[in-house]
Amino acid sequence: MNVRAMATIYRFEMLRFFRTLTQSFLSPVLSASLYFIVFGAAIGPRMTELGTVGYAEFLVPGIIMLSVMTQSISNAAFSIFYPKFIRTTYELLSAPISFLEILGGYVGAAATKSFLVALVILTTSTMFVDLQIIYPLAMLLMLILTCLCFALFGFIIGIWADNFEQLQIIPLMIVTPMVFLGGSFYSISVLPPLWQTVTLFNPVVYLISGFRWTFYGQADVPLISSVLAFVLFSAACLAVIWWIFRTGWKLRS
């Protein structure tokens, strides 16, 4: 195994992250802070409690998941799309490195970046709410898994995209609506019965619900279904990536 190559990709991706700190770090943190201010501080006090927690507290896991999911996708998608765009992939393809190691370098870096963003948002949230985390280890595990799963998904988008428009279209038109309607800002129990049923077809609901459970011990859907959703989503992404690696689709002519 070419660990050094994987570490090289990882290190250079992280260097790029720190080189573009404003865009990659401050921007998502600022967005999350705005959600806290608008929904948490301004609107929150006027909302009724959701379960046993106040609305502002309820928001924290949702906002973290929103940031983590979108950031993981955009980080990973851009990291592999960029070498394709500037046509430097020849170097990856001609190096003695397996696709799995390429994946490890890029997805690992993308997941680390969004994990760091999540930690900063979590810290920022303590400025707005009195935060409690019932199961901190489970929370960290779910956070890491989400970072990795969505980075894998982003990697697929990055390989698929032929231009910047395609790079943006899935995160913007599919992922963002799914995350917004997946219980980031509300419990699905507040929806009318029909919409509750419709919402259950959104896989993001299970991921956010599971993450919120680690904070407050309460969830919209059974915990086991959240775990199952993680497993299925990761397996689907890995299966697609495995196929991409086997065929060299969009990478090797």
Add this chain to the structure above:
Amino acid sequence: MSIIVDVQNVRKIYDGGIKALGGVSLQIRQGEILALLGPNGAGKTTLISVICGVANATSGSVRVGGFDIVKEYRAARSMIGLVPQEITLEPFGRVLGTTQFSRGLFGKPRDDAYLEKILTKLSLWDKRTAQLNQLSGGMKRRVMIAKALSHEPAVLFLDEPSAGVDVELRRDMWQTVEELRSTGVTIILTTHYIEEAEALADRVGVIAKGQLLVVEEKSRLMQQMGKKQITIQLSEAIVTVPESLEGYGLELGQNGASLIYSYDTNGTRTGITKLLNEISASGLVLRDLQTRQSTLEDIFVGLLSDSEQREASEL
């Protein structure tokens, strides 16, 4: 001399059905400079891409240093450095950083002294902290070479190394290639500049329409296929070649002021003495004589035209 790259019957048909390589076999010897000559679209870059792992072959096999490029890709690719035709660099990266990246990608431990040596040799050490998008075209191409050499490859592929560079830079590039060869690196370069192959190569391969037409020692190729011409300038112009000289296959030069005689340099007898005697006997008066050896370009054009004629006759 041992074989370092062994290409066996490699075919490449792209997804759209375009046949880029039609069964190419080629053995590259350790330590040589092999020039692959061919017009645009001949299949030179595709062949290099297949050997280096950038493109998959439709069929056939390639071994580098005895390692199969598919089954033993790690060992095979570790031996190869690739400088593509197009200059593709991360614009915001820096010279030393990008060479360190390339070395790491090939799994080699950090070696600043070696990279300093390479960058110094390529006159880039002073620019090691410069941002890549601020370098000149020639410097960028040298950075591409530095990246390819960063992991100490045994075989270096240079795809059109002097495409789009000025004459002075081309000479610099040639000198760099010569210096690299002196360190024991096997070099394969593609070019459509005949003079480049003539100046650098030990052997020359001519490729056209996905077929390797010939691979031969440059000197032997010129000797075997090269013809020599003697241009006999006459004191007075003539309209037709005299009947007594018909057996020599003479061509009448411009305005009938000269006769052109082609002969084989390898022949036991060139027939020059006899021809000159016959010219004298026919009453023509000589003014001057010039001889000219056919260049690699003449051979190349000849091979291509033969190949086209063969193809036309097969249709």
